[in-house]
Amino acid sequence: MEKLILTFQRFAHYEAKGKSPLYEYWCNKIISHEPLLNLIKNIPISQPKPNLFFCICSVFKYEKSLSINSCF
Numbered sequence: 001m002e003k004l005i006l007t008f009q010r011f012a013h014y015e016a017k018g019k020s021p022l023y024e025y026w027c028n029k030i031i032s033h034e035p036l037l038n039l040i041k042n043i044p045i046s047q048p049k050p051n052l053f054f055c056i057c058s059v060f061k062y063e064k065s066l067s068i069n070s071c072f
Contacts, residue, residue: 004041004049005031011050023054 012027027050030036043049 001037001041004037007049015050023050026054026057 008027008031012024016024016027030040030053040049040053043052
């Protein structure tokens with residue numbers, strides 16, 4: 001879990017800071033939210049976890065017909 005937290009801390013600092021206040025905010029909230037971390041840790045190792053997670057969030061934002069509950 002520590003490695004995942006570091007991944008989101010790095011993303012907040014190097015990728016989002018000054019470019020995307022929303023993603024920076026989300027990263028800083030995710031690192032202290034154990035249920036989300038447990039969900040995110042299941043993303044395959046070959047995928048960049050912050051990018052994929054934020055992509056999924058964007059899909060749910062724009063696809064009003066989708067519900068996260070309908071995916072599980």
